Amino acid sequence: MTNGGSFEAIADFWDEQVGEEGDDFHRLLVRPALLRVLGDVSGLDVLDLGCANGATSRALADLGARVTGVDVSARLIELARQREAARPRGVRYLVGDAAHLPDLADASFDRITASMVLMDIEDAEGTIREVARLLRPGGRFVATLFHPCFQIPEGSSWLIEQDVTDEQWISVRVWRYREPFAASTIAKSGQPAPTMNYHRPLSWYALQLTANGLLIDALDEAYPDDAFAERFPDATVRRLSVIPAILVLGARKG
Numbered sequence: 001m002t003n004g005g006s007f008e009a010i011a012d013f014w015d016e017q018v019g020e021e022g023d024d025f026h027r028l029l030v031r032p033a034l035l036r037v038l039g040d041v042s043g044l045d046v047l048d049l050g051c052a053n054g055a056t057s058r059a060l061a062d063l064g065a066r067v068t069g070v071d072v073s074a075r076l077i078e079l080a081r082q083r084e085a086a087r088p089r090g091v092r093y094l095v096g097d098a099a100h101l102p103d104l105a106d107a108s109f110d111r112i113t114a115s116m117v118l119m120d121i122e123d124a125e126g127t128i129r130e131v132a133r134l135l136r137p138g139g140r141f142v143a144t145l146f147h148p149c150f151q152i153p154e155g156s157s158w159l160i161e162q163d164v165t166d167e168q169w170i171s172v173r174v175w176r177y178r179e180p181f182a183a184s185t186i187a188k189s190g191q192p193a194p195t196m197n198y199h200r201p202l203s204w205y206a207l208q209l210t211a212n213g214l215l216i217d218a219l220d221e222a223y224p225d226d227a228f229a230e231r232f233p234d235a236t237v238r239r240l241s242v243i244p245a246i247l248v249l250g251a252r253k254g
C-alpha cells in the first residue's frame with residue numbers, strides 16, 4: 001500500500017467531519033468501549049494504527065500515554081500534524097502502511113490500538129503480524145471495528161418490522177459472511193468518494209491473532225449509553241441497543 005489508500009481522496013472531508021475530538025458516534029460509542037478494554041495507558045508507549053487525523057491519538061495522549069500515530073494517508077497525517085502544532089501534546093505522527101513499518105523497532109510499544117481500522121486495511125494479516133512484532137512481551141493490542149457478524153457493508157442490513165399491535169421487531173439480515181470480501185462504501189453521508197472496506201469473519205481475526213502469538217484477553221461490544229441516547233435519534237439508539245454495530249477485540253502478547 002503506497003498510494004495513500006482510499007482515505008487519501010477524502011482526507012480533508014474526513015478532518016472536517018471528525019474535528020479535534022472525533023465525531024459523536026466515535027466519541028460517544030466507540031471510544032468508551034476502546035478505553036474500557038484498553039485500561040490505564042498513563043506512562044505507556046502506545047502506537048495508534050490508522051490514526052487518521054489523530055482524534056484517538058490525542059485522546060490517548062490526554063490520558064498520559066506517549067503516542068505514535070501511523071496512517072497510510074499522507075494528507076491525513078499532515079492534518080494531524082497541523083492539529084498537533086496548534087495544540088501540542090507530544091504525539092509523533094508517521095506516514096506508513098500498518099502492514100509494513102520497518103522504521104519502528106521490534107518490541108517498542110506497550111499498547112497498540114486500531115480504532116475502526118482493521119476493516120479498512122487491505123492487508124490485515126500483515127498488520128496483525130506487525131502488531132506482534134512491535135509489542136513488548138506482555139503488551140496488548142486493542143481494536144475496535146464494525147462488528148463482522150452484524151455490520152457488514154454489502155453483506156448485511158437492518159430490518160425494522162411493526163406488527164398490528166405496533167410492536168417493533170429489530171433484526172439484522174446477513175447474506176454474506178463466511179468468505180472475506182472487499183466492498184467500496186460511503187461511511188459518512190456527503191463523503192466525496194467511496195472508501196474500501198474489507199470484510200473478514202470473526203473466526204478469521206481469532207485465527208490470525210492466535211497464529212501470531214496474540215492471545216485474546218477481551219471480547220466486548222459497544223452499546224449506547226445515556227449520553228449517546230441524548231445525541232442520536234431514538235430509532236438508532238433502539239437498533240444499537242439490541243444488536244451491536246461495534247466489536248472490541250483485546251489480545252496480549254505472551
Ligand SMILES: C[S@@+](CC[C@H](N)C(=O)[O-])C[C@H]1O[C@@H](n2cnc3c(N)ncnc32)[C@H](O)[C@@H]1O
Nearest residue numbers: 007050051052055056071072073097098115121
Ligand atoms: C475509519 S479511519 C480511522 C479512524 C481513526 N482511528 C480515529 O480514531 O479517528 C480508517 C483509517 O485507516 C487508514 N488506513 C487504511 N489502510 C491503512 C494501512 N494499510 N496502514 C495504515 N493506515 C491505514 C485510513 O487511511 C484511515 O485513516
